[in-house]
Amino acid sequence: MADTSLPEAMADAARTRGWRDRAILLVMFAAAAALPLIADAAGFPATTGIATQIACLAIAAASLNLILGHGGMVSFGHAAYFGLGGYAVGILWEHFRLGEPIFGLIPGSNQLLVTLPAAMLVAGLAALVIGALSLRTSGISFIMITLAFAQMVFFLFVGLKQYGGDDGLVVRRRNLVPGLDLREPAQMYWLCLGLLALWLWVLHRIVRSRFGRVLEGIRQSERRMAAIGIATYRYKLVAFVISGVGCGLAGALMVNYLRFASPEMMSWQRSGELMLMVILGGLGTTLGPVLGAGALVGLEYTLGGITEHWQFILGPILVLIVLFARGGLMSLLGYGRGRG
């Protein structure tokens, strides 16, 4: 290869861009970390709480993006894993409060270092079972079957009177974690922000790894994947489980923030919102789901302050963004699929 000037020039451009992006990322993270201080100083302390919810939902949306944006699997039931993660925290708290083990076996807990892994495990196992069955289908059937499983989980928890049924389950105090006091809004927020950053980094690594390449290939042409000798089912299932685990983490943090778990967390509307966040922010981008979560929650709060019929205004805005910014908010900022 005598002529390598073009690839080298492209690599140079990519490197420059890479450093610029890294700088932008660092500034953004610093700004996000400083948010509680700014909010307090400006006299809007409630902003920290909203930002905490955005961070939790962003973890869930980013997890969904792994299979939806990168793997092309349209799951319409990811609120189920979000809710299961949340209920793991709630149920462990409830048994801790009552002092009686679950099924007489598993003791309750109010320790975050126990409840978070438990939530991720429960959500991951549910995703393994539901994914193993759902992934035998594709296209519209896959959308419908994931929705159906999520509805089953939803009604299961509506019927569980022991854990509040459709009234939900109150967690009187946030979980304990060494070195932090989660009763402090800023510390709760920093925990969520830190875990969001960590999870985004993990997902970013996964997307660019060999596994991520296979996932991208499955989205673009499953037939091609089979023709190079890749049995796609196992890869799709593992991605589905990782995505469920992330949603479980998000739900566990959300229940800690709200101090409340309810079946509403796993409603089909919530599943739809998660999909909307991913599409709004930009499918297959690392930061898109975060922007999507921020935009959706932000719009809900601001429009909700103007009128009680805020969904009337939100709807058209979303339609416009989807119509005129294919690739979502990330594409408006000049970052397409696979960049940023």
Added chain:
Amino acid sequence: MDAAVAEPVLEARGLIKRFGGLTATDDVTLDVRAGELHALIGPNGAGKTTLIGQLTGELRPDAGQVIFRGEDITRLSTAARVKRGLVRSFQIVQLLDDDSALANVALAVQARLGHSFRFFRRASTDDALTGPARRILAEVGFDAARVELRTGDLSHGERKVLELAVALAAEPQLLLLDEPMAGLGPSESLRMTETLRALKGRIPILLIEHDMDAVFALADRISVLVYGRVIASGEPAAIRADPAVQEAYLAEEAG
């Protein structure tokens, strides 16, 4: 080379495939021997696509067997057949359009190197993948300055070449080429013919092709498929002289 005594690598034995009342593959028996380029021709609607589907595992035959290197693979999945070395190219290219040409080939290299449950190391800068990928692209004559371009932006001719490169990256023990010349201009067709000629002898090839110039330039043996049946099979000169073959093709040109 004495094709008559060489071992068959791939054998179709009495394959039958029906769709409702239509018998798309009607008792097809066919083999590809080591070192051979065997061309399969036939007018439109002869059942070539259905036959390929059964050889690659996308379709299950109603009767008959597919034997590959001595093993009955009739019930194996497509991916499992590819793992054993039975690799195809597509007439309508199946490529990852959002990725670069290099990434397309590198992914096929990756698939051949074993499982892909590796979650942390970046794949696009992994020399174990891109090294062999660049070598294969050079081998099929893909412009080295264009390997980083998005596949969706490449010309049709480049995409056909890339399709072949992806198939080669899977390290085939037998290549099943589905109309590699389809849609190519005359000069591109000639270049593809030369590329295939370079592969011939090294890898046994079953070539499905409409371009008769290419077929007669490359084939050691030719089989002719009409209405799901092999009506003739033999050396190019014999096929050219065969009255049944002439009739089948004349009928198509007249109609």
